Amino acid sequence: MLCFVALAVFLFLSIFSAKYRPLARRALDCVAKKATLRPCDTGLDEEIKAASLSGIMKASPGAAAFANRHFEAFSLFFTLIFFLSLFFAAQGLYNFVIYGNCNGFEGGFCIYSGIQNELLLKAPSSLQGVSAGNPNANITVIEFGCYTCPYTKAAEPDVLRLISEYGNRIYYVYKAFPLPTHPYSREAAIAALCADDEGKYWEYRAALFDRQQDVMQNGTAALQGIARSLNLTAFGSCYSSGKHNDQLQKSTDECTASGIYGTPTFFVNGKAFAGPGAVNDAGKEVKGLLGH
Amino acid sequence: MPAFQALAMWMAIDADRLRADFPVLKSSGTIYFDSACTTLKPRAVIEAEASYYNEMGACAGRSHHSLAKKTEEKFESSRERIARFAGAKKEQLVFTKNTTEALNLVVRSLDYSQRKKIITTPLEHHSLLLPIMEQQRRGVARMGMLGVLPDGSIDEGSLSIIDRNTALVAIHHTTNTTGMRAPLEKIVKAAHDAGALVLVDGAQGVPHSRTDFGKLGADFLAFSGHKMCGPTGIGCLLGRKEAFEKLDTFIVGGETIETVSLEKVVWKSAPKRFEAGIQNYAGAIGLAAACDYLSRVGMENIERHEHGMAGKLIEAIKSIPGSAIYGSPDPSRRSALVSFSLKGVAPHQVALMADSLAKIALRSGVFCAQVGMQALGAPKEGAVRASLYLYNTDEEVRTFAEAMQKIARL
Numbered sequence: 192m193l194c195f196v197a198l199a200v201f202l203f204l205s206i207f208s209a210k211y212r213p214l215a216r217r218a219l220d221c222v223a224k225k226a227t228l229r230p231c232d233t234g235l236d237e238e239i240k241a242a243s244l245s246g247i248m249k250a251s252p253g254a255a256a257f258a259n260r261h262f263e264a265f266s267l268f269f270t271l272i273f274f275l276s277l278f279f280a281a282q283g284l285y286n287f288v289i290y291g292n293c294n295g296f297e298g299g300f301c302i303y304s305g306i307q308n309e310l311l312l313k314a315p316s317s318l319q320g321v322s323a324g325n326p327n328a329n330i331t332v333i334e335f336g337c338y339t340c341p342y343t344k345a346a347e348p349d350v351l352r353l354i355s356e357y358g359n360r361i362y363y364v365y366k367a368f369p370l371p372t373h374p375y376s377r378e379a380a381i382a383a384l385c386a387d388d389e390g391k392y393w394e395y396r397a398a399l400f401d402r403q404q405d406v407m408q409n410g411t412a413a414l415q416g417i418a419r420s421l422n423l424t425a426f427g428s429c430y431s432s433g434k435h436n437d438q439l440q441k442s443t444d445e446c447t448a449s450g451i452y453g454t455p456t457f458f459v460n461g462k463a464f465a466g467p468g469a470v471n472d473a474g475k476e477v478k479g480l481l482g483h
Numbered sequence: 484m485p486a487f488q489a490l491a492m493w494m495a496i497d498a499d500r501l502r503a504d505f506p507v508l509k510s511s512g513t514i515y516f517d518s519a520c521t522t523l524k525p526r527a528v529i530e531a532e533a534s535y536y537n538e539m540g541a542c543a544g545r546s547h548h549s550l551a552k553k554t555e556e557k558f559e560s561s562r563e564r565i566a567r568f569a570g571a572k573k574e575q576l577v578f579t580k581n582t583t584e585a586l587n588l589v590v591r592s593l594d595y596s597q598r599k600k601i602i603t604t605p606l607e608h609h610s611l612l613l614p615i616m617e618q619q620r621r622g623v624a625r626m627g628m629l630g631v632l633p634d635g636s637i638d639e640g641s642l643s644i645i646d647r648n649t650a651l652v653a654i655h656h657t658t659n660t661t662g663m664r665a666p667l668e669k670i671v672k673a674a675h676d677a678g679a680l681v682l683v684d685g686a687q688g689v690p691h692s693r694t695d696f697g698k699l700g701a702d703f704l705a706f707s708g709h710k711m712c713g714p715t716g717i718g719c720l721l722g723r724k725e726a727f728e729k730l731d732t733f734i735v736g737g738e739t740i741e742t743v744s745l746e747k748v749v750w751k752s753a754p755k756r757f758e759a760g761i762q763n764y765a766g767a768i769g770l771a772a773a774c775d776y777l778s779r780v781g782m783e784n785i786e787r788h789e790h791g792m793a794g795k796l797i798e799a800i801k802s803i804p805g806s807a808i809y810g811s812p813d814p815s816r817r818s819a820l821v822s823f824s825l826k827g828v829a830p831h832q833v834a835l836m837a838d839s840l841a842k843i844a845l846r847s848g849v850f851c852a853q854v855g856m857q858a859l860g861a862p863k864e865g866a867v868r869a870s871l872y873l874y875n876t877d878e879e880v881r882t883f884a885e886a887m888q889k890i891a892r893l
C-alpha cells in the first residue's frame with residue numbers, strides 16, 4: 192500500500208535530486224502492478240517496511256513489534272490519509288484558481304494566500320470609507336469587510352478593541368466588500384451607509400453583526416427592523432433611493448484592484464494581513480509601529 | 484599450556500589484523516556476512532588487477548611486442564599459480580568467466596551418445612542444475628537424482644543409481660544453502676567404478692579449505708575467483724587431460740585452433756581449446772594474487788577459523804526463540820555458512836532490517852537453489868543466509884546475534 196505514497200513522495204523529490212528517480216521508477220512499477228491486481232515484486236514495499244521498523248525499533252522495540260503486527264493497517268491508514276490530503280489539496284488549489292481562496296466563496300485562512308499576501312495584495316490608494324480615529328495619525332489601518340461574513344463578524348471585537356485602545360494614534364478606515372456568496376451582503380452595506388448618514392453607523396454596524404443570521408435569512412426586513420430600533424427616520428428613503436450605490440461600487444472596485452480574495456483583510460500602513468488571525472497580526476503590527 | 488594449543492593459537496587467524504587488508508570493510512563499516520555470494524577483495528588483489536591496466540594492457544598469445552610478451556608471461560604464470568593453489572597442473576586449468584560457465588562447459592559439451600544419464604542432487608545451485616535440465620529438455624541426456632536426507636546430507640544409499648549408463652555425476656563440493664560438504668570420496672569412487680565422469684562444483688568449497696585436485700579424484704572441478712577474494716569475471720575449470728578430450732568444443736574462436744581451412748579445423752588441446760577470444764587477463768592476474776593471499780594466510784587456518792565461527796554462528800541462531808536452521812546444526816559438518824529463518828518474520832525483512840539496524844549484510848531468498856531449499860523444507864520465500872569468511876570476527880557474530888534477537892521479537 193505504501194507504494195502509492197512512496198510514488199508521490201519520490202516523484203516530488205525526483206524534481207530536486209536525481210538519486211530519487213530510480214526509487215520513483217520502482218514505486219511507479221509497484222503502483223502499476225497493484226493497480227492491475229498483481230503482486231508488487233519490486234521489493235520497495237519491503238524496504239520501506241524494514242526501514243520504518245528499524246527506525247521505530249531504535250526508539251522502542253515494543254512499538255516496532257506493534258507496528259509490525261499492524262503494518263498493513265498502518266499502511267492503509269497512511270495511504271487513505273495521503274489520498275484525502277491529495278484530494279483536499281487539489282480542491283483547495285482549484286478554489287484558489289477559481290475564487291482566489293482555497294476555501295472557495297467562504298474565504299478564510301488559505302495556505303496558498305500566504306504567498307499571495309506578500310506578492311499580490313496591494314494597498315488601496317484612497318482612504319475613503321467609514322472611519323474612526325485621527326485622520327492625521329501616522330498609522331493607517333484599513334479593513335476590507337463584509338457585514339454578512341462570519342469571519343468579519345468574528346474579527347469585530349478585536350477591531351473595536353484596536354480602535355478604542357489606540358484612539359487618535361491610528362486612523363481606521365472600513366471599506367465594504369460585499370461578497371456575492373454571502374446573502375444580502377450588498378444590502379447590508381447600503382444600509383450601514385444610510386445609518387452613517389444619520390450619525391448612527393457604529394450602532395447600526397454593531398446590530399448588523401449581532402443579528403447577522405437574521406439579516407442573512409430575512410434581508411431587507413431585518414435591515415429595516417434594525418433601523419427602526421435605532422430610530423433612523425430617513426432610512427427608508429435612503430435605502431430605496433440608491434444614493435450610496437456609486438460609493439459602494441467604488442469601494443468594491445478598490446477591493447478588486449487590491450487583489451482581495453476574502454474578508455476581512457487588513458492593511459496597516461500598506462502591509463497586508465489576511466486570514467483568520469489577520470486582525471491580531473494587524474494589531475501586533477500597529478503595536479510594533481508605535482514602539483510598544 | 485599444551486604445545487598443540489600454543490601451536491593452534493600461533494596459527495590462528497588474526498581477523499582483526501586481516502581486516503585492514505580489505506578497504507571496503509573500512510570504508511563501509513559493514514558487517515559482511517554475504518561471502519557465499521561474493522567475498523570482499525583485499526588491497527593486494529585490487530592492485531594486482533589494476534597492474535594489468537597500468538603496466539601491460541596488451542593481449543597474450545598473439546602479438547610479439549614487449550607488452551604482449553609481458554602480458555603472456557603474467558597470464559600464464561597466473562594460470563600456474565592458481566593451478567598450484569588448487570593442487571593441479573597449469574595444463575589442467577581452463578579460464579572461464581565464472582563457475583557457471585565452467586559447469587555449462589562440461590555439461591553441454593560432453594558426449595552423451597553412449598551414456599545418457601547425468602546424476603546430480605536437488606541441492607545444486609541453478610548454475611549446475613539448469614544446464615542439466617536443459618540437456619534433458621533437449622533429449623540429449625536424462626537426469627537422475629541422488630537422495631537427500633532430512634539433515635541436508637546426501638543419502639549415500641542412493642549412490643547405487645550411478646550405473647553403466649551414467650555419463651556424468653555432477654555434484655557440489657559444499658552447498659551454498661547449508662554449507663555442508665558432499666561425501667565426494669564415495670561419490671567419485673562410485674562414479675569411476677561405473678565408468679562415469681565426475682564434475683564437482685567447487686564454488687563454495689575451494690575458497691574455504693585446502694583443495695588438491697589430484698587427490699580429489701574428480702574429473703572436473705569448477706570454481707570462481709570472486710568467491711575467494713579474487714576479482715569478478717574470472718573462473719576456472721580444472722580437468723584431467725583425458726576428461727577434457729571427451730568434451731566437444733564449447734565457445735570457439737580466436738586462439739582455440741591450430742589450423743583452420745574451410746574444409747577442416749584442427750583444434751588445440753585443452754586448456755586453449757576452451758579459451759576463445761581475448762581473455763580476462765586482469766582477472767587472472769587478480770585471481771592469482773588472491774590465491775597467493777589465501778596461501779599466505781593458510782587454507783588450514785581459514786578452515787579452522789571458519790569452523791570456529793560456524794559454531795558460534797549456530798549457537799547464536801539456536802539461542803533465538805522460533806529460529807530454524809536448515810541442514811545439520813553440527814558445525815563440524817559445515818563451513819561458516821548458515822541458512823535459517825525466524826518465526827513470523829519474512830526472510831527479506833530480516834535481511835533488510837539487519838542492514839538498517841546494524842549494517843549487517845545478509846542474503847535472503849532461495850540463493851539460486853530453489854529446488855534445494857524446497858528439499859530442505861524451506862518455505863517459498865526461502866530463508867536468510869549468513870556466510871562468513873576469514874575477515875569476520877567474534878565481535879561481529881555477537882552484534883549479529885543481538886540484531887537477530889531484536890528482529891525475532893517483532
